[in-house]
Amino acid sequence: MTEELSKVYEPKEIERFAEKIWESGNYFHTEPPAKGGRNSTAYTIVIPPPNVTGALHMGHAIDNTLQDVLIRFKRMQGFNTLWMPGTDHAGIATQSVVEKNLKAKTGKTRHDVGREKLVEMIWEWKEQYGNRILGQLKRIGASCDWQRTRFTLDQMCAKAVRHTFVNLFKKGLIYRGKRLVNWDSVLQTAVADDEVVHKTIKGNFWYIKYPLDDGSGFVTIATTRPETMLGDTAVAVNPKDKRAKSLIGKRLQLPLTGRVISIIGDDYVKLGEGTGFLKVTPAHDPNDYEIGLRHKLEMINILTPDGKINENGGKFAGMDRYAARKAIVAELESLGLIEKIEPREHEVGHSDRSGDIIEPYLSDQWFVKVGPLAKNAIEAVESGKVKFHPERYGKSYLDWLYGIRDWCISRQLWWGHRIPIWYCGNCEHINTGIDDPTECEKCKSKDLKQDPDVLDTWFSSALWPHSTLGWPEQTEELKFYYPTNTLVTARDIITLWVSRMVMMGLENMGQVPFSDVFIHPTILDGNGERMSKSKGNGIDPLDIIDTYGADAMRFSLCQMTTESQDLKLPVTKDEHGKNISEKFDIGRNFCNKVWNASRFSMMNLEGLNYDAFDAAKLHITDKWILSRLAQTVNEVTTKLDSFEVSEPLMAIYRFFWNDLCDWYVEWIKPRIKDASQKDAPQNVLAFVLDYTLRMLHPFIPFITEGIYQKLNEVAPKRGLKGITNNQGTNSNNEITKKQETNSNAEALIIAQWPKGLDKFIDAKTESEITTVQETVRAIREIRNKYTVAPSKKLAASANAPADTAKILNDNADLICDRANLEKFSASPEMAKPENAAASVIEQTQIFVEGLIDAQAELKRLGKQRDEIMAGVKGNESKLSNANFISRAKPEVVEQTKQRLAELKEQLAVIENNIAALKNSH
């Protein structure tokens, strides 16, 4: 990078270069100011900690890119900016991956190796894969404060978890109880409601006859899970059912078990549903459980933790539940007790982690009583203390909280935060403590046994915004960086995670954990399906980075980040088997354009003289590009602040490519080569490039930093002398104090975000240049239509109203330059030369001389006439409508009138030209 910019843009090279700059300046790291206290100069984001189970995919890429955009934007604005990184231990997910691995390699189960050994193995796994994830984040360009990297299971987080549990337990908000929970028979643990995914599967509806005890017949029940009959303790019927009166209270012989059960009446049974008779299995169905409680029925558990029939299943004991289902159906069939079998599709809960079918299972579990916590979390959003962007996602958050049920937080796993509860061997007392208790609080017995279960992963994730800052210690970090500012995530964890962070943040800190929740689109594959490992449709961001570069990937992802809820990302494989997608072309092409425009600039900034700059000598094109820059800065800043990403990025894109490259750079080429004129364009170019790099930096940090460093070498002293003030620092942050001492900073990452350019906004200049550009385009169009060689110089002229003619004449050199003309002039009296092609813009006729193909000209003009005619008709019909005149806003009516008058004039001119052409034949 010490030589001039290489001819070809090489993303890898510049990525490595920029990384080194950032590392050597330690710019990602930040500390609270010495004087302390949370104030408006802090800006904090905590990363949604990726699970250590695997590698990152494009969903993470977009999530972290957007966080980095915000962080870099705010850092440049001078905030003391902390992006807290880390990973999540992801209890079930990680343990099951390691267990599978163990089984595949050694054939052993977790019980073979034991708790301690298994946990050790998982830690090893975590080291390996956690580091890989952090490596991926670095490649994406994430400017996290890596020195603060946390893990949900590390000492600091563990302390926070322990405190939270003990506090809630002492408040009575955590309790233990025997409840029907979602049981995963593969992982052998309870899982939360939201870890259960419902899938439609094809099953059967089995109609089974239960004989009446008195031999007077039978009732028929219908079920999708026949094996659960082993646990039936009643059959229910709606009391309003016609058959109810004679049957309630009667007794049934439960087939295969010989158990006698009663027929009971319960409103829950819906009339006309099934057979009208409902088998009641309180230990294996949530509704039946409720019925069981109401009627004080016996609850018979028929399953073992690993999903087999237990000793209560008689001769079916020991069979897998699905084998038992078959056997039971077969036996019932042979007994003639199956009335019929109907195929039926129904919703069945599956474990999100193991994929196993969830069984409702009665067991002792720990719960959080969420009512009071949810109430506060609801209030936080309803009062606007926490805002969702886009707003509509606030509704799913609130809906969920309004319907919330107690949260089962215990898991029968080994990987996770162990529940800080000790049972006394001598009395019934349940002990808890922030430190491990050594004796029972009540009877002083030393016979204590810790609860074997661990906590749901989300319990520790819920504390993430404050646990990572050191809570419960009142650290300087906690005081300064909490509450955090923005949480960036996808919509699928609004309930699982966002809501719980709000609950726990309010509970532990008394303050919301963040003020804004930025929900970005979900990335789907080309078929519109969600990416997942099992489907094999996930895309590794490193594939994309290898092919297109990190900046190109970031650009494209940002460009796609609109308010829509999904992003389709069709990919194909290249010859090396890497995923590629033309969606990233826009980013790659743009980065290439930035590279080349910068190369051009560097080549033309040699000898830049800051002190020679004279504001009085600014050319109209200089004023124009500065005005465009100022407008763009304003738009970008406003939109980024309101969580728009695509729009501000595309505003810079248009400015950079269409204004700066297509017009300004071309226009200054002659002046910049002329020693007597070069000072203004050189200084303006350096300034505009500098400020454009600043705006682009949050989106494409590597390439902009690389170029900025080069710019610092080529033009160490820059800015517009006498106009732009050297921008100082507005921060308390030690790092950002290093911000520009002159007009430039030592690194772009800490350069000041552009501001205060409103003085450059110049509507008159912009409108004049627009007139010039339209004229150039009209001439080019004619050239193209006549396939005039680009190198051939032509002569052109224009008939225009006096004011327009003046603008055109004043800028004739600009027009000649961009339309490749040898001469151009305009006046209100200008006549159309013989053999000239003509075009009409507004009140102006453009003539390009020497083009005499009458046929082609007629065709061109005919088309132009049709277009204008359509406009005339549209406006006429509006104006002939009395209601339009009377009801539309006066300025709209006035506009329409003017527009119509203009169009009519143009039409007349074109028709004259057409007539003249025809006559000349």
Next chain:
RNA sequence: GGGCGGUUAGCUCAGUUGGCUAGAGCGCCUGCCUUACAAGCAGGAUGUCACAGGUUCAAGUCCUGUACUGCCCACCA
């Protein structure tokens, strides 16, 4: 079953409070290797804004309904 989205050019998508002839990128067509850039330059073609009603002077935009489609939530045997 409840809730939230989507349907705009061949493809992937923008379109803020209703208001000039509905836009971008890619792809396509024509002409250019013009000393920053062929990953480029100049120009061009392409739309019943899903469908049906309604409100309005005016609807891609607001309202109602329909169709298709995606996601979230949900204990129906």
